[in-house]
Amino acid sequence: MKEVTRMSALTLARKIKNRELSVEEVTEAQLQVIKEREPIYNSYITITENEAKEQAKAVQRQIDDGEFKNSPLAGVPVAIKDNICTKGVKTTCASKMLADFIPSYNATVTERLRDAGAILIGKVNLDEFAMGGTTKTSYFGPSKNPWNPDYTPGGSSGGSSAAVAAEEAFVSLGSDTGGSIRQPAAYCGLVGFKPTYGTVSRYGLIPLASSLDQIGPLGRNISDCVSVLEAISGYDPKDSTVVKQEKYAYSQALVDDVSNMRIGIPKLYLDEDLNEDIRSCFMGALKTFEDMGAKLEIFDINEIMYSLQAYYVISCAEASSNLSRYDGVRYGHRTADYDSLDELYKNSRGEGFGYEVKRRIMLGAYMISSGNYETYYNKARRIRSAISRAYEKAFDKYDVLLSPESLNTAPLLSSDSSQTHKKHKSEMLNCSVNLAGLPAVSIPCGKDRKGLPIGLQLIGNKFGEKNIIQAAYSFEQTKPYERPKVR
């Protein structure tokens, strides 16, 4: 039955519709693979075995009754990042603070996946409160990269990427505040899609930085991702930042044609001392696009040089206020060691949060404390404006921008995760996209000499999802999905 879990989500769903496979046997096969491989990869925090089996029965019955005719995901096992609320199922944010938290409601995306007939197979690991790029800050231990378990699967959606690459789920949901969908997808050889801010409802996503967060899919190919994106996007009265659009028919953009597509390549990244393997893969990708008839041009966009600084200020300031809700009173961890209410707050938070979370809360609070607001917060907002305008200008000329997704491949889990110059530049590629609210997708474009996957980032204009889908789909035709050698 292992062959079943190797299929693409869309192939699986077709086989289910054609009665070649039943939802129950697929779910059973998926749970079997999860049980075998979890001791190695630690992708999951919670496996919802019983719920999944029950849901499988119900979905099969509905399919038999003629429902889900237009749903390409009916019967497909999906994993959801554990910062997205699932009614009655623990949602921990990989933190001691929420280790026992059971939401009383579903996030809009959870609801929409259920409505599409997808089977929720479990909740996947992340860096604590989505703060990090390795899953090493998870209270439940790090996940492992299916290409080589000594390496990180990336983060913060590292459980989402490990699960899909290890065939422990067909597709997954992640969240992206500064690259947290795209970077883990790149490290695990997957497609990771971060939609335009306001495309997918954030209702029920436990927030990191509300003005930057966006939920999106990770999958083994662009078509799988697009079918998830189509299911989860759209207007939601529960999230006032969702922008109402006429149509969300992203699958119509799955067209193999980039002739005359105008593609811009920010010069900045070509100047970087790129790792040799990444440079050659990136150059190879550019050549592929050129050979397919796209019009490539190198251009300057120096405004994004300061995006990481601005990102730090804005994301930490927002995180600091978002995380003030954890008080040890209404929900979350409560200390046993207190005499006063003040001590209860302080010790509950001190015990419940890990180091990285504390670091960001402290930094954020400092940024917006009196006397610093103009120096840091407003300065960062001005830079954000400049970045956004620079991208707008670029999209007057180009349909899609291309960059390496990351300046390195997955680092060893044992390596020091403190900031390096290269890491800063790498994050710059990612977080400038969130600051401007743009859609971007990471797709696999090769491997380095250690055999670890390399990602290519395609950035689109606001609500320009279709352009990057078309470009990604065309590129994918030249480079079909390659699976890691998992057992």
Added chain:
Amino acid sequence: MKITKERFNNIADMVKLSLIKEEETKLNKDLNQLLDFIETMNEIDTDDVVPMDYVHSLRNVYREDIATDLSTKEEEHANAPDFMDGYYVVPRILE
């Protein structure tokens, strides 16, 4: 050191975080290093740029005021660490 010990303690107090000694030392060093990095953003002139709040232009969003998501009180309180007779239990705050 941009953030003095006193300022550091003041912020920790403000965000209600108790910190153990080792954390305190490491955090203080980390924060000062980060500030050095963040301040390099002052190299770019942004005087004529209006600060950005939001990705899309702001507009009012209305919806009908219809109650949804009717979870029960029990469901809502199930996650409380200490709950009794319809109240969250906290240490005495008035003598």
